[in-house]
Amino acid sequence: MKSSSLALAIVGLLVSIAPAQDAPRFDRTVRGKENFEAAIPRPDQDQVAAEKLAAHIAKTGKRPNILWMIVDDMGYGDPGCYGGGGAIGAATPNMDRLARDGLKLTSCYSQQTCTPTRSAILTGRLPMRTGLTRPILAGDKLTKNPWADERSLPALLSDAGYHTLLTGKWHVGEPKGMRPHDIGFDEFYGFYPAQKEITQGKDARRYPDLVNDPQLIRAFEAIKPDDHLQHGFKGGRTETLEQIKTTEDMGRAEKKLADFTIQRIGELAQQDKPFFIEHCFMKVHCDNFPNPDLGPLSAAKYFYKEAVAEVDLHTGEIVKALDDAGVLEDTMIFFTSDNGPQMDGWPDAGYTPFRGAKGTTFEGGVRVPGIAYWKGMISPGRESDGLFDLMDLFGVALNLAGVSTDTLAQDKYYDFVDQTSFLLADDGESAREAVYFWWGSTLMACRMREYKLHTKVILPESTHMDIDYSTLQTAGLAGWYFNLYVDPKESMPVGHRRNAWLASVLGKLKAHGATFKKYPPKDIGL
Incomplete structure (x- = not known):
């Protein structure tokens, strides 16, 4: 057969042997x-979460802010709260504090590489459905714009009255029509590609055959991704800012991005409308370069560990900025990684206790840290092994913003599950049965x-x-x-x-x- x-x-x-609807089922x-x-139906906790959210909105007079912090290629075992931290050479006190004061998810899943994950969380759809099945690399020629017929989360939230901002790494397309500020974000401040795509043409020690060969470097310059910091705005206006010319420039970029998010939090907090910020760290994707103005930050001193420590530093600064602006209690925070560690870059790579790594669908490639924190709304000290796919953030954001799923296309299949009550109810359980x-x-x-x-x-x-x-x-x-x-x-x-x-x-x-x-x-x- x-x-x-x-x-x-x-x-x-x-199907033929399925038990009656009211009987227990696998x-x-x-x-x-x-x-x-x-x-999985969770009517009781859905009601609890809905009442909790309604009370918060009534108290504050507006919908909650949403902040995602997404690290690039961080391993499940890198943060201290997941077994790493100081024990493996890079303490992560700020990540650990979020986990201790919020909900730590131990079965949180991404896609196996970055572009698929980043597209999935913004569409609520698997990469196989959107066509964004792998990273877009130098020399790739797309046959169509995958975003042209997608209704993205930032577009939905912007229409619902949110200011939507992406800071940091994009890596889901840089042609016009595919940039963050083309697909629904009101504002973009960051870089289109990953760190390695920027620095490989500038690092003669690691890529001498490219950098020191005039013919090859000229050919590369003709197809390379953009290496400038960009500031884009809905409608297409784009300001091209400074260029990354050296590895030291790349090392300093992370702080520049964090400083911008911190600045915008202070400004947006003064407005009447809520905000959605997706802060995408450039680090810890290889090739990592330390910020010469900050280090050393880690006990290990290796570049990867320095990157983990710097991400933790900026995580604490961003959370503090919310507190300083008086909106910490009004903001739902989710901290995660876009996939497991890229072990091909070792020792410039992270740690996972599981089999496999980035690029595989073993646990090491797809099980990632996932921390939900919302002061006063998510009870501290919670931990759950309930299944959570990062695509579920799409459904949570829609729920928090009051956007009905009826506005989504009827001719497309959506893979997210609304996990709002899993996160908000004190004893919340996952509504997802499978990943x-x-x-x-x-x-x-x-x-x-x-x-x-x-x-x-x-x-x-x-x-x-x-x-x-x-x-x-x-x-x-x-x-x-x-x-x-x-x-x-x-x-x-x-x-x-x-x-x-x-x-x-x-x-x-x-x-x-x-x-x-x-x-x-x-x-x-x-």
């Missing part, structure tokens, strides 16, 4: 709308509860070579099925020996794949 026929047969069998979800991801993992256009894996099934895997052929020296392989005859509570390193499949739910998770995975038949993916040339 062909694999597609087998998949449909399994899904049909699962898959606890209910689908509210056909084109929305099904969620799906893609690598490019390949459906790789599914986590459902504590179980994870891989049908395809990325396997490195050498130590730390999860991207540059790895292969895509089929994960055995029955897939690789792990219980993450007894085997968090995904080392020994247990599907036929110690688990009865393999077929159920496989059915969930196949049902997810089937949504692409009615709602086909976009191909933008990547």
Whole structure:
């Protein structure tokens, strides 16, 4: 029997043997709308959260501010609150304080590389649906603008009366029509590409064959991404500011970005409208360069550790700016990383206790720190292993801003789950039953509860070579099925020996794949 026929047969069998609606079920979800991801009903905590939010709005007279802080390529184990910090050479007191005073998520998931994650959280849709399946690199030629028919979160919030600002790294397209201030942000202050894309043409020690070869550097200059700090405004007006000319310039850039966010917080706090700020750190994506005006900041002194310590420093400064402006209690903060550590850059790379790294769909590539903090609204000291996909931030932001999901397109499938009550209710539980993992256009894996099934895997052929020296392989005859509570390193499949739910998770995975038949993916040339 062909694999597609087998998949449909399994899904049909699962449906035929499904218990009555009021009986306990392994898959606890209910689908509210056909084109929305099904969620676990949590009516009691939804009511608690709604009442809590309504009381806050009545007290303040406006909708809450929203601040996301997104680190680039930070490992799950880098912050002290996740087992790293001072113990591995770079203390993170400010990250740790957010976790201690808020909600620490231990099963928070990203996509396996940066562009897919950054696009997913702004669209509420998987990268396979939008076409933004991998980073856009020098020399890429897109066949269409993936944002042209997407309704982005900043556009929705801007229409709802928010001032929307992205500071820092973008890396989701720099042609006109794809820049942050083209796709819905009222304001953008930052850089279009990642650090490495900027500095590789300036670092003769690391890239001597490029920098010191006149022919190659001329060719690179013709296709390289923009290396200027940009200040853009809705409508397209763009001010091109200073150029990154040296690695020292790149080292200083992080502070310049943080200072701008701090400045804008003070200014926006004086306005009647709420704000949405997505602060995207350039660090800790390799190649990292320390700020010569600040260091050393870490015990380890290595460039990566210096970058972690600097991100922590600016995290504390940004939170303090909210407090100084009198809006800390009016602002929901979420702190995270866009994927796991890029081990190909080691030792300029982070730490994860899990198998794999950036570029893979093993836990090391996709399980990231996730901290929700809102003074007076999220009870301190909470910790949860409930599933949370970073796409769920899309739904949380819509809820906080009072934007109805009825405004979203009916001909598109949305993968986010509204997790507002998970974050706000004192004993909140996740409404997400499953997280799906893609690598490019390949459906790789599914986590459902504590179980994870891989049908395809990325396997490195050498130590730390999860991207540059790895292969895509089929994960055995029955897939690789792990219980993450007894085997968090995904080392020994247990599907036929110690688990009865393999077929159920496989059915969930196949049902997810089937949504692409009615709602086909976009191909933008990547």
